[in-house]
Amino acid sequence: MAEKRVGIIMNGVTGRMGLNQHLIRSILAIRQQGGVAIGKGDTIMPDPILVGRNEAKLKQIADAHGLTRYTTDLARALGDKNDTVYFDAGTTGLREQFVSQAIDAGKDVYCEKPLSTSVESSLRLAKKAAQAGVKQGIVQDKLFLPGIRKLKRLIDSGFFGRILSVRGEFGYWVFEGDWGGQPAQRPSWNYRKEDDGGIILDMFCHWRYVLDHTFGNVESVSCTGKTHIPTRVDEDGKTYDATADDAAYGSFELAGDIFAQINSSWTTRVYRDELFNLHVDGTEGSAIAGLRDCKTQHRVNTPRPTWNPDLPNPFQFREHWQEVPDNTVYENAFKVQWEMFLKHVVIDTPFPHTFVDGARGVQLAELGLQSWAERRWLDVPVINDAEVLKA
Template sequence: SWTTDLEAALADPDYPIFFDAAVTHLRPDTLMRAIAAGKHVYTEKPVAPSVAEGLQLLEAAEARGLKHGAVEDKIHLTGWRKLAALVDDGFFGEVRQFRLEFGWWVYDGHDVTCQRPSWNYKKSGGGGLIFDMHPHWRYMIEAALGPIARVVSAAWTATPERVDEQGQAYKVDVEDSTAALVQLQSGAFGTINASWATRVRRDEPLEFQIDGTRGSAIVGLHHCHIQSMAETPAVKWSANAELAVDHRSEWRPAPDVPAGTNSYRVGWEGFLAHVLTDQPFSATLRAGIRDVQLAEACHQSQRAGGWVDMPAIIGA
């Protein structure tokens, strides 16, 4: 059965789990109502507009003994599962640096229809690239490389005007492009560059490169290529001569991993097992709040300038 009556659904004991996939700015209220109704909650990201609001949700859920979870789907895709296997095998040695590049050209809607909904570019709708995508970067980076210690960030609006679904022009009042420098607790540094105003010349719209003392990997959501120390060429470079070297050919595909299933299904199956059998589940609200913490830290750095620390999430 289905209904558009939220209160009736929350009052129905046949539905013990509430899943929130609404727009971001409505999420804290709907999740809190579900928790008050005694529902286990599973939610899309970001779990809340701020760490403080996320902690309120976490405290409320745990006070009622309810299970809780957040969607962290990208690490279940083939590329990231291959990366996880490399990490487990110690392929990288000591990680020295990483970079994450993401984005594509999103048309402004004047001549070609915008490929993304207009709320993504409106503050009133909870838009902005940082809160849209940086929660993903947090769990993807930390799953592979360990905790983030601090971040310094810049953000800007590259496309100041867009056209909405009704054909009306509007001013973009959130960032659509970002750059961040990240330091891990291990001491390694990395960069995050993301934009809705860039053109793709990569194997995938997302590219994550890790460089370690024993080898490197270039990872997308679906593909992963590696170069071990033994395979690393002694590159020679001349500014005045084209060397005609195909550096892409010097990388090889990472070893295969067992076939996976839909990444959202993996998350759902894990959460359902958590609710029904108390199976451990890592992508809890606490993890989702950590996702929000990176986005919040980037905004704070953008406003104030300088580094912002990312201590462990406490509370609840």
């Protein structure tokens, strides 16, 4: 039995996602369970060093979780040969700079999405990582959510027959910060275009990998964005202009003649079971998948409604849907992907969620913004892995 230590330089852990999902619920959870098993009693044990600009915050986080390693000196951290993995969950606008430095230092790199602020810079990072021979990966957490995994199981079983359409709803009301002592649940930079904010850049990266890996490659896009709330109040109580989109209404044509629509909004009040769901219709059956749950209706269980607004509806439509059982234990989606990446680094197991896939997400966001500006459908050019990664 042997324990393989993997030192991880974690940049951006003072932010919401870096702290909660990646440090606490992934890396620390892996440590608490005794590492990642890799067979014959051997394990991978991640050893994080926290990196950020605010030393006081880093110390507070480290002390709260029994950690001793933290620094504000990224260059020094990258220079330590005992820490071989670099993780970035910091500001998107600085990601190309920091990831490039990590690649130059010979680190394997794992990144939050978006990979960068443009498809060109994302592809530069993908090519640079390939030429340097380092392992690289992008966070694609929604593929590992219980609801999406159950949905994929249905697709792989042939449950739907021919899939016809996909309709998605994501979002919730993010408080403006100016009323009733209710601060915003998201950071103010999300609503400033000049700080790389906006729901299209944020969420279209997600929708690209969800659609590509679950249903079929995205072939064209039409998008309308909106800035429904023009002013908000920031973390210091100051009113600011919201210059980025806070809602996006996207339509996508997928391979296999599948049509998809996904609404993304931080200005909607939720009337559904979960903050995100996908409604999938096929010739043989339909399903509704959320973050955790998935319900189905087969053609043999489909009711026969008749439109008549003058009579009470005789059906309780929700009663005709059946729950897909768990049948397994589903862990935190971020943790599951972290374990995959650590195995990829240590024992070279396959890891399909590459920088090229991250570039595809940024590509769809860019095309969504362009479609909105030009008010038209746009084809999605194919990004070929081999062409990008060739030396």
